[in-house]
Amino acid sequence: MKWFSPRQYKLSPHQRPLFLLTTVVCLLLASGCGGSGGSAQAGTGPSRAPASASPSAPVTTPAASAGATPAASVQPSATPASAADSTDTNDVISRKLAGMTLEDKIGQMLLVGIDGTTAESAAQKMIAEDKVGGIILYSDNISSLKQLVSLTNTLKKSNNGNPAPLFMSVDQEGGKVSRLPDEYAVFPSNAAVGKENNAAAAGTMGELLARAVKSSGFNMDFAPVLDINSNPDNPVIGDRSFGSTADLVVRLGIAEMKGLESEGIVPVVKHYPGHGDTSVDSHLELPVINKTEAQLAKLEWLPFQAAIKEKADAVMVAHILYPKLDPEKPASLSRVIIGEQLRGEMGFKGVVITDDLTMGAIVKNYSLAAAAVDTVRAGSDILLVAHEYKNEQAVRAALLSSVKDGTVTEARIDESVYRILALKAKYELTDQAVPVPDLTGLNSEIKAWRKPFQQNK
Template sequence: MTKRNLVPLLLLFVFAFTTGCGPWETVQTTAPSQAAEAVPSPTPTGVSTPAPTPEPDPIAQQVAALSTEEKVGQLLVAGIEGTSPGDDARWAIREARAGGIILFGRNVASAGQLAQLNSDLKALNSAAGNALLFLCVDEEGGMVSRMPPEVADLPSAYDFIRSGGDPAARGAALAAECAAFGFNVDFAPSLDVWSNPQNTVIGRRAFGTDAQTVTEAGTACTYAMMNAGVIPVVKHFPGHGDTLTDSHVGLPVVEKGREALLENELAPFRAAIDGGAPAVMVAHILMTQLDPQRPASLSPAVVTGLLREELGFDGVVFTDDLTMGAVSQTYGMGEAAVLAVEAGCDMALVCHRSDNLKAARSALLEAVDSGRISMERLDESVYRILALKAAYGLSDGPVVAPDVAALNREIEAVLP
């Protein structure tokens, strides 16, 4: 099942555990000289040489050891309430066994509190005996930031680039912010091309108004985050920059055909994927020329056909939040989660209300039990998720409150 985008993850996992190198350090290899080449020993006549025993795949072994309930839990990213773990957080981790938790401004009061919250979530997850936890955040800088008030601001991507900022330095700063508080997944950067000036949901969150600018700046930012050890999730595939409707409240419609999309909206995503981007978020947008019925996040034509098969992406695919109006106005929460997995997504974001998380989990379990989602299909997503967690060296260790003054100096050093 390994394709070109999963290969870097598995290689990184192997490097980390066989060479002692960190996930982004370069491993140097030198071909042996001719004089040093080993001469094969002759095989006696009539004696066959046994085939070498293949090395066991640790990720496959980990998948096989999980129960169906644990596997389904890995497909869910849950939003929680409060600034400390409440009943909803405990249920998401202990009962739903969620693969990830996402925090918002409602969960953040101060630097010390945020570090303690993430530390407590990791401790809950460890005590439950779950697979390691994605701690997720939307940290783009500017218009979309979840950092505590003590942390210095980064300008929006558009203003940063227009002022001459270095996108790689921006990526490193975003990763530093996330890592300081224990986040290992950042739903950033936005690779949308802001080609419609009336589009306010993206606007200055984009790096630019043309595909070339977004491609160059967006990929540089993405790779810098990867090199810093934080998982970037490029978004909002297949492109939210030429829409009028805000998908938080309604379903945007894009009438462009495949060729037009490839030239503009898809160009930054193709470049990021070719460069090894580990994760993609799919938007709730109706791409009428690709699938006239379902939004991209629930569409096999978009997720499996375009993203996986045509663009060759085999990393982890996240949905945008399934509680957003673009989906919730048409689909029930449970059906939306099942359709997303059927489309080819790996992880469903359920960012608001514990009852939505319960509905998504129940529907996924029922779909697996009935055979609507096969065990092979379920294992495919769980394998990708666990491979990504292993490649980035996630841990359940405590989060130490950061030196905010030092973090601010690092952020301010990259400001244009």
């Protein structure tokens, strides 16, 4: 049975989960057997940065991870009412999960960077041996269109036989955070688009971004930026934000998110709880924001709450310390901020992704191994490890040990992996190779769309 194929019916992403379940059940009834699924920094930095998945049926209620609060141990997304009576035996995702080893599951929770412009040995090992769930490419991995397509195809080919297709991800925002090679027409910054205050144009931006990254083999984009540019001294957000008001960021950011999604690219909104009021670059040091929950609720949280209401699929969490919320752990490692607030109070049921765990904000203040375990206990699903094979190995080993010594239960791991597999299924990801695209038409559309923003570049 192929991974999933409802896109041929032109269903919207939010209609697909029920379609998938119905298809699987029909196949099961017909066959009598179950199918099987067969500078250089990340996230916030300009030099190298990264709708809630709706599983077809809930997994059996797992025990919460050790010491977790109820809000920190949240079940995968609720299913449509018409599918609520389905059993796990009719759930292809649950059956796939049940057939995975602990090592397979931990691999799915890792999204890693690679060195160079070819699929070197460390990259091959992380995919073939550690079975990582995703790859992120940056500017120093990309030299030309032909090279990029060759690289994405080679990486996906290396994933042959692994539990699920790779997330092939990129930070392609526009403006100074642009990773695509020179053959692509340039996208303006979010701030330039924001000055036009046109939600329809932001939606088209999302569609064009999606078509661009998809054409070279990507299936996930770490965009849109939902940070509000409220601090003029902010060294890392600036024109990456649509603007300085919540209303503008909400309207344009959600439009871009929907545009990306409509073209089959997984959008990852960032950087929860909000990076717009920092005066320190988290690539270098740990920013501290002394705002209360009430203050955040009036500004920074508004775009993320709007995204969750519009069924956002994935959220990236920032490395920022909020002492009045959690005096010990930054947002990316905090059970209060992820488990109680994002998953609990805001009701987010999709995939939570950390910003790069090798950034200065983390490695200068916490051990990488401890941070990896803390973020999973807090409620994160995917751990972004953007630099060095040894760091991926350290994170993987820490998570494996945490399950074996009981710090984290395997049921907690299953929650995350279920969400990951559900998201991959929703977007019908495959490891199929793509041809080198002819960009003539796409570039013409980008250039025509961007004309009103040229003066705001």
